[in-house]
Structure formats: C-alpha cells, structure tokens
Amino acid sequence: MLGHNRKMTGAECLADMLAGYGVTHVFMVPAVLRRTFAEMERRTKIARVHCHGEKSAAYMADGYARASGKPGICMAQVIGALNLAAGLRDAWLAHSPVIAFTGGRDPKTKFRKVYQEIDDVPAFEPVTKFNATVDDVARIPDMLRQAFRTATSGTPGPVHLQFRGNEGQVDLEEAEMEPLVEAQFARVPPFRPAPEAAHVKAALDLLQRAERPIIVAGGGVRASGAARELVALAEALQIPIATSLNGKDSIPGTHALSIGVVGSYSRESANRAVNRADLVCFVGTETGGMTTHFWAVPPIGTPAIQIDIDPEALGRNYPLQASVLGDAKTVLAAMLKQADAASAQKRAAWVKEIATLRADWYGKYKSLLESEAAPIHPARICGELTKHVPDDAIVIVDTGHAGMWMGGMYDLRSASQSYMRSAGHLGWAFPAGIGAKAACPERPVVVFTGDAGFWYHIGEVETAVRWNIASVTIVNNNGGGNQSKRGFDRAYGGTQTEQARELWTYNPMNFAKLAEDMGALGIRVERAGEIAPALARALAAKRPAVIDIATDIEALAPTAVA
Numbered sequence: 001m002l003g004h005n006r007k008m009t010g011a012e013c014l015a016d017m018l019a020g021y022g023v024t025h026v027f028m029v030p031a032v033l034r035r036t037f038a039e040m041e042r043r044t045k046i047a048r049v050h051c052h053g054e055k056s057a058a059y060m061a062d063g064y065a066r067a068s069g070k071p072g073i074c075m076a077q078v079i080g081a082l083n084l085a086a087g088l089r090d091a092w093l094a095h096s097p098v099i100a101f102t103g104g105r106d107p108k109t110k111f112r113k114v115y116q117e118i119d120d121v122p123a124f125e126p127v128t129k130f131n132a133t134v135d136d137v138a139r140i141p142d143m144l145r146q147a148f149r150t151a152t153s154g155t156p157g158p159v160h161l162q163f164r165g166n167e168g169q170v171d172l173e174e175a176e177m178e179p180l181v182e183a184q185f186a187r188v189p190p191f192r193p194a195p196e197a198a199h200v201k202a203a204l205d206l207l208q209r210a211e212r213p214i215i216v217a218g219g220g221v222r223a224s225g226a227a228r229e230l231v232a233l234a235e236a237l238q239i240p241i242a243t244s245l246n247g248k249d250s251i252p253g254t255h256a257l258s259i260g261v262v263g264s265y266s267r268e269s270a271n272r273a274v275n276r277a278d279l280v281c282f283v284g285t286e287t288g289g290m291t292t293h294f295w296a297v298p299p300i301g302t303p304a305i306q307i308d309i310d311p312e313a314l315g316r317n318y319p320l321q322a323s324v325l326g327d328a329k330t331v332l333a334a335m336l337k338q339a340d341a342a343s344a345q346k347r348a349a350w351v352k353e354i355a356t357l358r359a360d361w362y363g364k365y366k367s368l369l370e371s372e373a374a375p376i377h378p379a380r381i382c383g384e385l386t387k388h389v390p391d392d393a394i395v396i397v398d399t400g401h402a403g404m405w406m407g408g409m410y411d412l413r414s415a416s417q418s419y420m421r422s423a424g425h426l427g428w429a430f431p432a433g434i435g436a437k438a439a440c441p442e443r444p445v446v447v448f449t450g451d452a453g454f455w456y457h458i459g460e461v462e463t464a465v466r467w468n469i470a471s472v473t474i475v476n477n478n479g480g481g482n483q484s485k486r487g488f489d490r491a492y493g494g495t496q497t498e499q500a501r502e503l504w505t506y507n508p509m510n511f512a513k514l515a516e517d518m519g520a521l522g523i524r525v526e527r528a529g530e531i532a533p534a535l536a537r538a539l540a541a542k543r544p545a546v547i548d549i550a551t552d553i554e555a556l557a558p559t560a561v562a
C-alpha cells in the first residue's frame with residue numbers, strides 16, 4: 001500500500017516500529033510476544049523490564065508516560081490480562097497515554113476451554129480510548145499506528161491491543177509489511193488546535209471585566225506544556241491560580257499568584273479563594289468531583305468560562321458564559337497576545353486578599369510544617385520536601401493521606417519541577433516512580449507514599465535494583481492506613497472499638513531494612529532533623545533508595561473547607 005513493503009515477521013515489524021516511536025522501555029510479565037522480545041534484543045536498544053505483577057507493569061508504563069509525554073508500553077499474556085486492565089484504570093482517570101498489549105484468543109481454538117482463556121476484551125472497554133484486536137499479522141503496522149495516534153491525540157488516554165494467540169503468537173508469522181512510524185504521535189500533544197478568534201475574545205473580555213476572577217488549572221495544562229503561558233497570562237492580568245491535584249505543577253507554589261490545590265484533597269486557602277471568586281476560568285480540567293469538592297467549590301451557578309481540547313468537556317458541570325475549544329498552550333498564548341494589562345488595576349484589592357489568604361495559611365500551618373515531634377508529623381516531611389527537592393525533580397505522590405498531605409502542604413519551588421499523583425489508586429506511586437525514572441534518568445525522582453501504598457508492589461524494589469532505576473521512595477510509615485481512621489470512627493457511631501483497628505493497621509515494619517535486603521539503599525528516619533540529610537544521601541547514591549520515616553498514626557490530614 002505504501003510502496004515499501006517487505007517480507008518480515010510480525011515480531012521484526014513490531015520491534016522496529018516501537019524503536020521508531022522512540023520507546024526506550026517496555027514493562028511486562030511474560031510470556032507474551034516472546035519473539036518480539038528476541039527481535040528487540042537483536043534490533044533495538046529497548047529495555048525489557050520484567051516486573052513482579054502486571055498491575056505494577058501498567059503503573060510503571062503510566063509513570064513513564066506522564067513523566068515524558070511519550071506513550072508507556074506494558075504487556076501481559078492472556079492469564080495476566082485483567083491484572084493489566086486493572087492497572088490501566090489510573091491512567092484512564094488521569095488521561096495518561098499508556099498502550100497495553102496482551103495475548104488473546106485464536107479463532108482456531110476459542111470456545112473449547114483453552115487453558116487460561118476467557119474473553120478479556122470487554123474488560124478493557126471502560127479503561128481505554130481504543131480497545132482492539134490484531135487478528136492478522138499484516139495488520140500490525142496500521143494497528144500500532146492507530147494505538148499511538150489514539151493514545152496521544154485530543155485528551156490523551158490508554159489503548160489496548162490484543163494480539164492473536166494466548167502469548168500473542170501472531171508475531172511469529174510473516175507478511176509483506178512496512179514498519180512505518182508517524183513520529184508526530186510519538187508524544188503528547190501531536191496537534192495544537194487553534195481556537196476561534198471570537199471565542200478567545202469573549203473569554204478575555206469576561207476575564208478583564210471581572211474583579212475577582214480565578215483560574216483553575218488542570219492536567220490539560222501539563223499535557224499541553226502550557227504552564228509558561230498560563231503564568232504569563234495570570235501575571236499580565238493579575239489573576240490568581242488554583243490547580244487541580246493533576247495540574248499542581250502548572251505554577252510553583254511559591255509564586256505570589258498561586259493559591260494552592262482546590263477541591264477535596266486541597267489547601268484551604270484555595271477553596272476559600274475559589275469560593276470568593278466572581279468568575280472562574282477552568283483550563284484543561286474536567287471539573288470532576290475531586291477538583292470541585294463534588295461541585296461545592298465553586299458552587300454551581302458561579303459565573304464560569306472554560307478552555308479545553310475536548311468539546312464534550314466544555315460546560316459538563318458548570319454552565320458557561322464563554323467556552324474556548326483548543327490546545328491550552330495555543331489558547332493561552334492567543335489570550336496573552338491580546339491581553340489588556342491596564343485592566344489588572346481593578347484587581348489590586350483581590351490580589352491583596354489572595355496575599356492575605358496565602359499568609360494566613362502559612363501562618364496556620366507553620367508549626368506543623370516545622371514540627372519537631374517524634375514520631376514525626378507527616379506535614380514536616382512536606383515542609384522538608386518543599387525546601388530540599390532538587391530544582392529539576394519529578395515528585396510522584398500516592399493517594400489517600402499521601403495525596404492530601406502533599407497536595408495541600410507541599411510547594412513546588414520552580415517551574416522546572418514536575419508533580420504527578422495517583423488519580424485514586426493506592427499503591428500507584430512507587431511503581432510509577434520507577435517508570436518515571438526509566439523515562440527521565442537524568443532527573444531526580446522522589447516518590448511520597450504511605451506504608452499501605454508501599455506494601456502493594458514492594459516486590460518491585462527488586463526490579464528497580466535489577467535495572468538500577470534510581471528513584472527515591474519516601475515511605476510515610478505510620479503502621480496502617482490511617483486515612484481509614486475517620487471513616488471507621490463514623491462507622492462505629494463516633495469512636496471505634498480497639499478491635500476495629502484490625503481493619504486498618506499492620507504489624508510494625510522497617511522498610512529500610514527490607515529495601516536493603518533486596519539490594520536497594522535503605523535509610524530509616526526517626527527524627528525530623530534527619531529527613532533532609534537522608535534525602536540528600538539517597539539522591540546522591542545513584543541507586544534505588546527507600547527512606548522509611550516513622551510517623552505518627554494519630555496525625556490526620558486537614559479535610560476540605562467548602
């Protein structure tokens with residue numbers, strides 16, 4: 001069809017195409033596409049990272065994708081397919097371009113009770129943008145191109161390809177093929193659709209007329225790489241910025257116009273500011289329950305405008321006075337070009353109010369951020385990370401209390417720092433950190449997780465050591481999943497019984513020792529003053545490191561203000 005076909009095996013074609021797309025690592029549990037792995041070794045430099053579970057392989061691919069903007073590849077044979085599907089759910093929720101390959105049914109044998117086989121395809125449906133089968137070897141090139149095109153285009157997201165044969169043995173067959181790569185779809189975003197001029201003007205007019213406008217920036221800002229334009233527009237017009245958890249790295253927390261993460265896992269100054277606004281400008285956020293504290297912040301009915309690359313996102317949860325369809329970076333650059341900086345004058349009182357909200361928050365939490373308590377208060381870990389995480393670091397955070405502590409209390413100091421968080425799955429952050437470090441070996445990667453979150457995929461310490469993928473993992477070790485404490489208090493009608501703790505606590509554990517046994521650097525921290533030196537030592541070690549911090553099981557993260 002394209003004129004450069006040649007006879008080759010599916011495995012040769014797949015290996016060449018993955019290398020052509022710039023894939024450096026794939027994450028998997030064998031046995032799937034075995035011949036392709038052999039061809040990768042012969043023909044490419046792709047690292048074939050063999051993991052301890054399909055879910056963590058998917059999380060590594062997800063971390064790889066979010067850190068680099070390049071699709072992350074994960075794989076499973078037929079019996080592991082649903083474990084892999086489970087791992088795609090966070091990528092789906094976070095709009096991360098992960099491509100999953102599985103082995104699957106052969107028409108020659110299906111419905112005959114083939115060993116290990118069920119029909120896996122439907123289970124991928126709710127967690128993918130494109131869920132398809134490769135039934136004929138000659139379809140490998142066009143289906144792989146479609147996988148990359150779909151994963152990276154529009155609002156990015158996961159894709160699943162099931163290759164024929166329980167181990168994807170279709171890769172052994174030969175056909176006339178061309179391993180053509182469309183480099184444009186090798187990373188997010190492949191296109192930057194420009195907005196309609198009238199829509200830009202309408203949104204800008206509203207922003208410039210407003211006296212207390214606020215921007216709520218989401219993950220679409222990071223996918224578009226639009227942080228610079230966002231902050232420049234905010235500065236020109238003097239508009240404060242709150243972010244979703246997924247958009248936390250849209251603006252450094254130390255910036256005077258940054259008011260923090262808004263919503264449920266949030267900073268109270270952000271919720272107060274958003275609820276005081278006379279106009280909310282949503283940029284690249286799906287205005288979901290977590291970001292809006294279930295549509296209470298701001299309340300529905302607050303005047304709103306929205307910028308998004310997905311037309312179906314515009315106005316989904318908040319009636320809009322103006323909507324702009326387009327790539328965030330392109331839209332914000334167009335707005336900046338036409339912005340009337342003189343209009344900033346009328347927002348001087350609002351900016352002062354924001355400064356007061358900022359100062360009040362730091363005043364209220366200073367003693368916790370600097371706490372000398374032993375066992376250590378988790379807020380102190382956040383305070384130390386704000387000060388000591390390197391300028392070019394990627395910070396990766398688990399969910400639950402980890403998401404609350406870090407979302408609310410940690411500040412990025414510079415525009416060159418990145419922040420990624422679990423979209424809801426406990427246990428995501430540690431493997432995601434391995435994937436992120438694989439994608440960006442030159443950048444420091446610092447993971448923050450609770451102990452319950454770390455237990456999930458602790459076997460992957462061995463994987464990180466085997467591949468010398470030197471992420472640094474900080475375990476907020478309080479001996480249980482203490483986010484559950486409040487919920488069980490409520491369930492027991494106020495105060496839970498002593499026995500109820502069996503529902504959410506564990507045996508004490510020294511994760512530093514476990515990490516050392518698996519070949520990583522392990523550092524145990526029991527005094528707040530030891531956190532910064534431990535981080536410095538772990539980052540300098542250039543090998544996988546686990547910092548186990550003994551923290552207070554009674555410390556509960558502040559809940560959202562509405």
Ligand SMILES: Cc1ncc(C[n+]2csc(CCOP(=O)(O)OP(=O)(O)O)c2C)c(N)n1
Nearest residue numbers: 400401425426450451452453480481482483
């Ligand atoms: C896959 C999954 N299962 C269950 C939960 C519910 N959950 C949220 S936080 C949490 C406990 C977290 O414990 P830990 O990681 O130790 O953090 P801590 O709250 O103790 O700081 C649980 C069970 C979840 N978010 N994801």
Ligand SMILES: [Mg+2]
Nearest residue numbers: 450451480481
């Ligand atoms: Mg815990």
